[in-house]
Amino acid sequence: MDYFLQQLINGIVLGSIYGLVAIGYTMVYGIIGMINFAHGDIFMVGAFLALIAFLVLIAIGVTAIPLALFLVLIIAMLLAALYGWAVERFAYRPLRGSHRLAPLISAIGMSIVLQNYVQLAQGARVKPLPPLIPGGYTLIDNGGFVVQLSYVQIIIVVTTLILMTLFSWLVSATRLGRNMRACEQDLKMASLVGVDIDRTISLTFVIGAALAAVAGIMYLLYYGVIDFFIGFVAGVKAFTAAVLGGIGSLPGAMLGGLLIGLIETFWSAYFSAEYKDVAAFSILVLVLIFMPTGILGRPEVEKV
């Protein structure tokens, strides 16, 4: 039971990270119907930006951890958002109205570019960072198994909750959110009634990238080590989360993220850690075959 509780905590934390990345996939898919294959790499770039920003802040003498973390959060979100914007502007916008595989191929190209760019710029070796926020609460300690809840885990879950609330508010109550929902329903019609669709799509990418950057920072804090390749597997898993929750649905993305995080953690804990990625990929395949609309998604109508 104690072991189960510990795995539950770990799973929820991992699920929060996946959920934040999954939002980027689900929003972009909802609006322009493409899989933004490079999104996982934006997450990776976000983690790298955070790492470097943190090291630079330390170097220039900002050593108070809370202040440094806050600044890192702002810097990484802004710059990752710039990456998201640039990728959309450079690789996706010119392709609107092109044949159906073009955006996906372009996205794969962009993913390769980002991976290799970071590898060339920062080296292929893993980048370790000592734990910034050590310590935590010990929930259960009855002599046997110790159940712990670290401060990092609390920060991750709380930040995710805050961002989710903020984001839900943005989508449901602001002008931008209304435009986004309009674009999701019908791009052409939205443009006819005066929605600036280019701007809306750009902002969607920007917001998705900023959230992915936050997930990247959390990954960095939680695991303490990153490399240029983390985006690929995390990206596929986050996409699985988005599909599982129902692609296009925001609560679905979060739910899917949590489920994938939990499944992965429990699979590693009770079956075999070697096959945890196989488990996640198999879920993707199974969900797409048997439940293509996901848990909270709407069925898709194929139109001529």
Next chain:
Amino acid sequence: MANGSDLRLSASKLDFAGALKDAALAALVAFGLFSLLLGFRTDSGPTGQLAAFPRPEMLAVAVAAVFAGRLIVALIARSHISDFAQSNLMRLIAAIAPAFEKFRRFALPALGLLAVIVYRYSGHEFRDLSILLLVFILLGWGLKPTLLAFALLMPVLFYSNRYFLDLGILVLTYIMLGWGLNIVVGLAGLLDLGYVAFYAVGAYSYALLAQTFGWSFWICLPVAGILASFWGILLGFPVLRLRGDYLAIVTLAFGEIIRLVIINWQSFTNGPNGISGIPRPSFFGIPFDSSDTGFAARFGLEFDPVHRIVFLFYLILALALLTNFVTLRLRRLPIGRAWEALREDEIACRSLGINTTNTKLTAFATGALFGGLAGSFFATRQGFISPESFVFMESALVLAIVVLGGMGSQLGVVIAAIAMIGGFEFFRQFEQFRMLVFGFAMVAIMVWRPRGLIATRTPSVFLNEKKIIPADIIDEARQ
């Protein structure tokens, strides 16, 4: 219509300030993008912990490059140079084409004569004659026969240059993979991101069958192909109902699953250590060694390790040509036409009563078959395989070759493979930039020429006269 006077007009009041503004904006964005990732190097500091070291010179170079690039592009876009150049180029081509046709008719016999003369008086250099022959074929019949003739002559031309032969084998392997994937992506329009899985199945099938049962290469080759094809059907059956981009992700997931299983199923595949000591191919049973029963001794030649390389070269050439031949033939069969119809419009296809699942499945299985054959060849050539060789990047590489060449174009695959695999070998010092360039090339091709470099399409089935359909008309028809 852009013409000479337009050019002069626009050049005189060229909007230099506007272009400068564009470039400055691009440089600003580039500064934001590169500021941390290029502007700082992360490495272990004096205390052993990670620290950031500034490298402003690299940042400055990158930003300056973006500024200059954007300025040039903006200036070209603002003047009408590109329109002007294009229209004149078209006129030039239109003028030259008939003359070239006449010249070709004249040049053919003339060059034949020249070849004989040169051969007679040049000291019988075989290399000179071959090069002349290639030029002759190029002018007479065009690019495709020249490439084929070059491939056939290559082991003779570069017999003493093992490096070139190995490179040729590598390029041909990718051409074969590209042609195999072209059936799935180019003809049937199914984006397969896990093609390397079939390559892996083929390679491991050969390695395990040959090592466990001692089967010879010529038995293993078809078996490996069939096994890969079987996996294609097995994986394809549940997923082929999915839409294009979902299918892509699922194939990617399958590719990764197969790789992860190979890594973790240690007792069967030897895991990450891979399989070594895979039997090398024999000349239909005669081994390539220095013994009395070896290839050299049997044919009365002096033993030379290059014999095996030459044999491997012709082997992969034959396999690649088989792939091409089968593809070209299949395209004329009802199934091939169904593939192409499927690529153009799936809903229309279904309305016409084509069984889309079976059609997709055959494309998947045929593509997988050739992937498996190529995998077998890879295993026998390397003598060692490990999961390292079957990562997603490999799938992306083959896909990039197909996409860059022009989906559905056989010649395009050849040109893209030569340029991308062979081309980079000549710039060894830029090896680490290869994938970066690949990625950018994929994006750039999608933006500028979404139909690929060879964007024209010859219809597989035609009435009376074979017409080449240019890309813009294909796209027009799709609207």
